[in-house]
Each structure stands twice: as C-alpha cells, then as structure tokens.
Amino acid sequence: MPGFLRDFFNRNGFGMGIAILGLVLFWTIGLIILPQLSMLDFSFRPNLPPPEIGGPKDVYTLENYKYLIYGPEGGSQSYNAVDLRVFFRTLIAAVCVTIFNLIICYPIAYYLGQSKGNHIRIFAIMLIIPYWINEILRAFALRIIFGETGVLNTLFVGLGIWDTPFDFIRNDIALYAGLGYAYILLMIFPMYNVIESLDGNQIEAARDLGAPWWRIHWRVVIPYAKPGISSGCTMVFMLSAGALAAPQILGGPSSLWFTQLIYQQFNDNNDWPQGAAYAIVLLVTCILFVLAMMRLFKVNMGDIGK
Template identity: 90%
Template sequence: MPRFLKDFLNRNGTGPGLAMLGLVLFWTVGLIILPQLSMLDFSFRPNLPPPELGGPKDLYTLENYKYLVYGPEGGSQAYNTVDLMVFFRTLVAAVCVTVFNLILCYPIAYYLGQTRGNHIRVLALLLIIPYWINEILRAFALRIIFGETGVLNTIFMGIGLFDAPFDFIRNDYALYAGLGYAYILLMIFPIYNVIESLDHNQIEAARDLGAPWWRIHWRVVIPYAKPGISSGCTMVFMLSAGALAAPQILGGPSSLWFTQLIYQQFNDSSDWPQGAAYAVVLLVTCVLLVLAVMRLFKVNMGDIGK
C-alpha cells in the first residue's frame, strides 16, 4: 500500500478513510470518467435508428467531427461557418466573463480577507443569500430587470438618460451580466480563502517602504493569491462556456451559445452522436485553453486544488 494512503487511513481511521476513498472513487469514475468515455464513444458513431445499432453500419466514423468544420455534404458553403462562429464566440464570451468577474471580485475578496470585524460576516452572508434561489429563477429575475419595461429602462428613462427603452437583451448586456452574476461566488471565495491567510504585516512593510497601492497588489498580494485566482478563473471559465440556462433565458436572437447547439442536437434533432461530438470538442478545447493559460502564467495544477 502506498505510504500516502497509509497516512490517510491512519489520520482518519480505516473505516471512515475507506468510505471517503470509495465515495471519491465513485464520484470520479462513476459520475465523471465513465460518462465522458461514453460520450466520446457516441461521438464516433453514426446516427442510426435503434434496430440498426450494433449492426454492420454501426462503425466508428469521423463524420460527426467533420460536420462541425465542413457542414453537411453538398452544402452551399465550404465550411460550417454558423456553428464555427457560435463556437468561437462562446469561447471569447466565456473569457470576457471570466476577466470581468476577476476584475469585479478581486477587490471584494481582498476587502473580505484583509478586514476584521463582524460586519465582514454580514457582508459574506449578503453575498450568499441570493444564491439560495434557483439559477433559473435568478435568470428570469434578471430578464425582468433588463427588459424593455424593466427596472433599468424605467430608471434611465425617468432621469432622462434614454428617450426610448434600450434593448439590453438583444445587445447581450443581460446575458453577460447574468453569466457574471451566476458565478460570482466561485470567483470571490477561492481568492478570499487565500488572501485571508496573507500576513498583513507584509502589506504594512511594503507601505512603510513607500510602495504605492498598485505595486503592493502586483508584487505582494496577487502572487500570493495566485492559487485562488487560478481556481476561480478556471471554474468561471468552464462553467460560462458550458452554461445553458442563462443563454436560453437571457440571450438575444443573435446570441446563440454553443451549448444550445448541443442541446438542439440531443433533443430537437435526436442526433446523439452529433451532439456528443460537439460536447467533446467544447470540453477538450476548454481544457486545452485552461492548460495553456496555466502554463503561460506558470500556475501548477496543484495550485488550483488548494
């Protein structure tokens, strides 16, 4: 038995330790790895009626992946520009939502982590309470707020900023705000957990040496908070790229999300192999982007798990 496993069982006891390992194994293998392998297998299968599954026509093929790039055979265009544009727009939008959340949440996390007092608990509770409501209900609430007769347009027209209602939904402002709001806690709390352990004397020492506030954050706080920042950015990016409820409810007519294409393939077209191929492409691309950014900013995989 490996030494780390023995140490784990010694710390937690044989029975509880084996139970925890079993649950983690079931979660990792049964609910993550095996479904993804099944999805991968589906993505290489042709779309056949149930009686023909397992027959001579049910062979592995790359047609589902070729469809994403080239579209249907005999199409009017050389490439599947619609689906490809939706794919790249989804990734760019997920990056923008991640950067927006980081800019918004870093000051909040720093204030929570470096300020002492009971009011911090109240502030943290106020951040958590809205998330007791279901994500779909929050999305509909935002649709009401951003609607043509919603709260924002009523206020802006009341103060004379707008002469006519502004369509926040058609211009995707509601969608990006909804995605940013949906995952804001996933950015705040990983950063807060790291910054809370930062010795405040280091910040005071930098101030005593005459460092401006931006240099203190750039040279002291941000390098120390890198594990929390990388963890928060990873979760927000992956969940934003894979979001479905917010794009369905808050998206305008021209803001099709790639997950909506996957949903249409699975449910509207009943083409599970094509939907599986789209899902695999999205998953692999997002993972590769995260790994590339981690390498660029010299972040280890262990930092995300801290």
C-alpha cells in the same frame, strides 16, 4: 500498502477511510469518467435508427467531427460557418466573463480577506443568500430587470437619461451580466481563502517603504493570491463556456451559445452522436485552453488545487 494510504487510514480509521475512498471513487469514476467515455464513444458513431444500432452500419466514423468543420455534404459553403462562429464566440465570451468577474471580485475578496470584525461575516452572508435561489429563477429575475419594461429601463427613461428603452437583451448585456453574476462566488471565495492568510505586515512594510497601492497589489497581494485567482478563473471559464440556462433565458436572437447547439442536436434533432461530438470538442478545447493559460502565466496544477 503505500505510505499515504496508511497515513490516511490512521487519521480517519479503517471504516471511515473505506467509506471516503468509496464515495470519491464513485464520484470520480461513476459520475465523471464513465459518462465522458460513453459520450466519447457516441461521438464516433453514426446516427442510426434503433433497429440498426449494433448492426453492420454501426461502425466508428469521423463524420460527426467533420460536420462541425465542413457542415453537411453538398452545402453552399466550404465550411460550417454558423456553428464555427458560435463555437469561437462562446469561447471569447467565456474569456470576457472571466476577466469581468476577476476585475469585480478581486477588490471584494481583498476587502473580505484583510478586514476584521463581525461586519465581514454579515457581508459574506449577504453575498451567499441570493444563491439560495435556483439559478433559473435568478436568470428570469435578471431578465425582468434588463427587459424593455424592466427596472433599469423604467428608471433611466423616468430620469430622462434616454428617451426610449434600451434593448439590453438584444445587445447581450443581460447575458454577460447574468453569467458574471451566476459564478461570482466561485471567483470570490478561492481568492478570499488565499488572501485571508496573507500576513498584513507585508502590506504595511511595502506601504512604509513608499510603494503606491497599485504596486502593493501588483508585487505583493496578486502573486500571493495566484492560487486563488487561477482556481477561480478556471471554474468561471469552464462553467461560462458550458452554461445553458443563462444563454437560453437572457440571450438575444443573435447570441446563440455553443451549448444550445449541443442541446438542439440531442433533443430537437435527436442526433446523439452529433451532439456528443460537439460536447467533446467543447470539453477538450476548454481543457487545452486552460492548460495553455496555466503555462503562459506559470501556474501549475498544485496552485489550482490549493
């Protein structure tokens, strides 16, 4: 038996160790790997009626992936402009949401991590309690707030800031705010967990040496918090790119999300192979983008797993 397994069973006992390993393997293999492999297999299959599945026409093909790039055969354009535009817009929007969350959440995480007292626990509970409500209900609540007759427009029109209601929905402000709010805890707490362990004497020493606040954060806090920052950014980006409920509820007529195209292929068009191909493209692209950003900012997988 390998040494790490021997240590694992010595710490947890044989029965509990087997139970933990079984649950981890079931979660990893049964709920993640096998469904993704099934999706990958679907993506290379033609869309056939049920009687023809498994027949001579049911052979592997790249047509589902070609459709994303070139569109239907005989189309008026040489490439699939609509779907490709939605795909890249989704990725760019996910990056913007991630940057927005990082800017908003870093001061909160720093305050939570470096402050002492019971008021910090109360503040953390106030952050957590809204997330006891279902994500869809929170999205509808944000739609009420940002609607033409919602709280914000009623307030600003009443104060005379503008004469007519502003369309937050059509201008995608509600969507980006909803996505940022949906994953704010996934950005705050990884950074908080790291910053909490930062020795305050390092900050005091930098301050005593005359370093301004921005340099203290740039040279001391942020490098130390890099594992939490990388972990939070990875989760927020992946979940934002794969979001469905918020774009469906808060998105305007021109803010189609790539996951909505996937949903349409699966449920409206009943074209599972095409939907699977779109899902695989989104998954692989997001993974490659995250790996590229990790390499650019010199972050390794161990930092994210801390």
